Every structure is written in structure tokens, then in C-alpha cells.
Amino acid sequence: MNVAELVNDAARWVLPAFLVGLPLYGYLRGVDVYGEFVDGAQEGFWTAIKTIPFMVAILTAMAVFRSSGSLAALLNLAAPLSRLLHLPSDILPLVILRPLSGSASFAYTADLMRSFGPDSLIGRLGSAVQGSTDTTFFVLTVYFGSVGVKNARYAPAVGIIGDVAGFVAACLVTTFLFS
Amino acid sequence: MLNAVWLFLLVVGVGAAAVTGRIDVVTTSVTEATKQAVELAIGFVGTMSLWLGLMRVAEKAGLIESLGKVLRPFARWLFPSLDPAGPAVGMMLMNMSANLLGLGNAATPFGLKAMAELQKLNPDGQRASEAMCTFLAVNTSAITLVPVTIIALRAALGSSSPTSIVGPCFLATVGSAIVSVTADRFFRAAARRKGA
Known part of the structure; x- marks a missing residue:
């Protein structure tokens, strides 16, 4: 086994x-x-109910972008990058969305799984990335803001490194286990 | 940033559809998308309720505290300058344990309390202390045993094995936590050398 x-x-x-x-x-x-x-x-x-506005916002924007053919064109442009990384290009937007907004990236992951199926490789990759990374900028803002710290020093740099590591690790583990 | 991304999707999408004569497709796909957004959220209610119910039982049974005890040696290693029995370390341990169990809502109050305790020990109130940076490195790359919301979402979308991402998520977060803590040590050493 x-x-x-x-x-x-x-x-x-x-x-x-x-x-x-x-x-x-x-x-x-x-x-x-x-x-x-x-x-x-x-x-x-x-x-669950509170996710509705985010789902509507992201699913609508993605529907417009996809049905107009813009998504295919953009993903075509990103094809060399995704070939280089050995990843489906649909997963790449998550890297930008995830550190910015948990709800938006959650809705994007939902859109991926809705389009490709939750048990497809893309669906599994999306799940793993969403589950293994955090809304770093939001957390840093809230945590430092709550105690009045204005100079975050190297914390944002470490946060970004951690996010990239989480993304890479999630993709590696998923690809290794499921393809 | 999010404003720019969202606006880009809408403006480029509608613009491209107008140029290529596919404007009707936009209308039908948007109607379909809003309907699915609501169906998805409603489908999410059942599994989310189940997991939150189970996790409430875990919380009341004191699982966060028990896990905190198990993790105490890690805290000693991560925060050598802090009193291991002090309230700052205690709150950070509760935050890490809650994150480990996927209890995001329970984790945040502990995390904010930990920041308040760390701020009491911070000589310069405007500037992040070393312990704060380490705590946030650990917090944002949080090792996750049970990614509750993703499991629920996968179940809502009809996955044949919603929990199959438990293993990958755990392994990936262990990896990112190791990288984050290493990066934190590196930056901390560099800052000390500069005397900053």
C-alpha cells in the first residue's frame, strides 16, 4: 500500500x-x-449565511470574467508560469487573494471546486492552499493595531515568506499524494 | 488591493464580452452564479453546524487547555526570553491550541489577549518586540489539524471524501511553520547585528 x-x-x-x-x-x-x-x-x-455576500461578489465577478473568455485569455498568458511550476494556472489567483481576504479566497476556492469538482486535482489543490495559509495582512493589522504598535518591523516579511511556503508546501503535498 | 482585483474582473469581463459580442452570456452566467452562491451557502449550513457543534464539545471538555500543556515545551523553545509560566506564554499557548483544532473564533480572543500581555513586556510601545514577531510568525502559519471550514465546504459541494485534505493541510502547515520560524530567527539575528 x-x-x-x-x-x-x-x-x-x-x-x-x-x-x-x-x-x-x-x-x-x-x-x-x-x-x-x-x-x-x-x-x-x-x-454559513454570512458567506453569502462574499460568495455573490466573487462568484459573480468570476462568472463575468470566465464567460467573457477573459479568464481563458489570462490563463493562457500565465501558461508559461504554470508550466514552470507544474501547476494548473487556475490555482494561481489564490496566491494573490489568500493573504488579502479570507472570505474572498474562500469564495474563489468554492468557485474552483464548483467548476472542476471538489475531488479533482484543482479542487484538492484549492482546498489544501485555502486550508494551509492565512489572511496574513489582516491578522498583522488587527493584532498590532489592537495594542497600538505602529512599527511592525520584519513581521510582514516573515508573514509573506510563510504564505509562499504554505502555498508551495500545499501544492507539493497534494500533487505528490493525488496525481 | 481587493478593490482593484474585483473591479478588474468586472470591467475586463464585461468589456471583453461587449467586444466579442457575448454580452447575453454575461447576463445568464451572472444570474446562475448568484443562485449558486446562495445554494452553496445553504448547503454549507448542515456540515458547518455539525463541525461547530463537535468543536464546542471539545472546547467545553477542556481540549484547548490539555493541548496547551502538550505544547508548552515548544513555547519555551520559541520564546526563550519569556517566563514560561507567565500570562503571555499562557495566552499564546491557548491561541496555538485553538488554531490547531481549527477553532478560529476561539483563537482570536486568546491571540489578542496574548498581544496585550506581550505589550506590557515591550520596552518600546510603538515598535513590535521580538516575541511579538515570533508569535505572529507562528500564528499566521498556524499548524492545522482540522481545517473545519474547508471540510464543510467540500462536503457541501458533494465531495466523495471531504476529509481527504486533513493530511495534506497538516503536512503543508508543518512545512510553512518551520519556514516561518526559521525566517523569523534569521531576521531577528540580522536586526540584532544591526543594533536596531
């Missing part, structure tokens, strides 16, 4: 393991598991 099969096999057990493990662990620690579950699940509705 190779590594990819092993990872896929383990993935099938993630949800069942959480479904048994967490409530059981909570119960043994004296938590009102059913009540807390329902309480937490209530947040799911608003979390």
Missing part, C-alpha cells in the same frame, strides 16, 4: 473518529454533550 492510499484511507476515519471521540471524551469530563453540541451547531447557520 502506498502513501497516497494510506492518507486516503486514514481520511475516511476522520469524521467517524471525531463523532465518537469528542462526545465520549466530553461526557467523561462531565460536559453536557448534547446541550453543548446543539449550542455550538447553532453558530453554523449564521457562519
Whole structure:
């Protein structure tokens, strides 16, 4: 059995393991598991509903851009770069969007998976990139802003290096495991 | 920046459609896109509720605190200048544990509290301290065990294996965390040499 099969096999057990493990662990620690579950699940509705404006904004813009043929033209231009990186060019816009806005890049990932399927290589790449990188500029602004630090020194540079590393690592791991 | 990207997509898209005579396609595709945006969000409600419910149970069972204890040796190594039993390290550990579990909403308050504690130890209040830079390097490349929202999104879009990205995300974030911490050490050493 190779590594990819092993990872896929383990993935099938993630949800069942959480479904048994967490409530059981909570119960043994004296938590009102059913009540807390329902309480937490209530947040799911608003979390999902709050993505609607971002989804509408990005899916609309992408629909215009794609149906007009502009996306194909742009991706054609980026083809040498994507060949160089051995990556589908559709994934490249995520590098720009991800550090800027979590909601926008989330909606872009949704658009990728909607267009190519969540289990396609592009869908998996998008998921991995979205799940392994952060909205660095937003975090730096909020965290330093909250305590009044004006000079962030080398923190933004380190953040960008980390983002690029996350992107590269996500693509490498996904390509290695699924193609 | 986001303004520019969004505007670019719209202006170039509509412009190109007008020139190539495909303006009707734009209208139908936009109508379809808005409908799908809402369907996607609604499809997202169920799986998101399930994960947030499970994670609430984990939180109430004290899993964040337990993980924090496991991670304590890392904090000692990352922040040698700080008191390992102090409130700054404590809050940073809670933030890292919450991020590890994919509990973004729980992580942020701990992170902001950690920044406030670090600011108390900062000799120059306007300028980021070394510990703050290290903390943000770790925070923005956060190692993730359960990328909850992505799992939920994949499930909402009909993936046959929504959790198949757990392994890749974990490995990728371990990689980016190693790079971030190394970069932070490098920049810190360079700044010290310059006497800045």
C-alpha cells in the first residue's frame, strides 16, 4: 500500500473518529454533550449565511470574467508560469487573494471546486492552499493595531515568506499524494 | 488591493464580452452564479453546524487547555526570553491550541489577549518586540489539524471524501511553520547585528 492510499484511507476515519471521540471524551469530563453540541451547531447557520455576500461578489465577478473568455485569455498568458511550476494556472489567483481576504479566497476556492469538482486535482489543490495559509495582512493589522504598535518591523516579511511556503508546501503535498 | 482585483474582473469581463459580442452570456452566467452562491451557502449550513457543534464539545471538555500543556515545551523553545509560566506564554499557548483544532473564533480572543500581555513586556510601545514577531510568525502559519471550514465546504459541494485534505493541510502547515520560524530567527539575528 502506498502513501497516497494510506492518507486516503486514514481520511475516511476522520469524521467517524471525531463523532465518537469528542462526545465520549466530553461526557467523561462531565460536559453536557448534547446541550453543548446543539449550542455550538447553532453558530453554523449564521457562519454559513454570512458567506453569502462574499460568495455573490466573487462568484459573480468570476462568472463575468470566465464567460467573457477573459479568464481563458489570462490563463493562457500565465501558461508559461504554470508550466514552470507544474501547476494548473487556475490555482494561481489564490496566491494573490489568500493573504488579502479570507472570505474572498474562500469564495474563489468554492468557485474552483464548483467548476472542476471538489475531488479533482484543482479542487484538492484549492482546498489544501485555502486550508494551509492565512489572511496574513489582516491578522498583522488587527493584532498590532489592537495594542497600538505602529512599527511592525520584519513581521510582514516573515508573514509573506510563510504564505509562499504554505502555498508551495500545499501544492507539493497534494500533487505528490493525488496525481 | 481587493478593490482593484474585483473591479478588474468586472470591467475586463464585461468589456471583453461587449467586444466579442457575448454580452447575453454575461447576463445568464451572472444570474446562475448568484443562485449558486446562495445554494452553496445553504448547503454549507448542515456540515458547518455539525463541525461547530463537535468543536464546542471539545472546547467545553477542556481540549484547548490539555493541548496547551502538550505544547508548552515548544513555547519555551520559541520564546526563550519569556517566563514560561507567565500570562503571555499562557495566552499564546491557548491561541496555538485553538488554531490547531481549527477553532478560529476561539483563537482570536486568546491571540489578542496574548498581544496585550506581550505589550506590557515591550520596552518600546510603538515598535513590535521580538516575541511579538515570533508569535505572529507562528500564528499566521498556524499548524492545522482540522481545517473545519474547508471540510464543510467540500462536503457541501458533494465531495466523495471531504476529509481527504486533513493530511495534506497538516503536512503543508508543518512545512510553512518551520519556514516561518526559521525566517523569523534569521531576521531577528540580522536586526540584532544591526543594533536596531
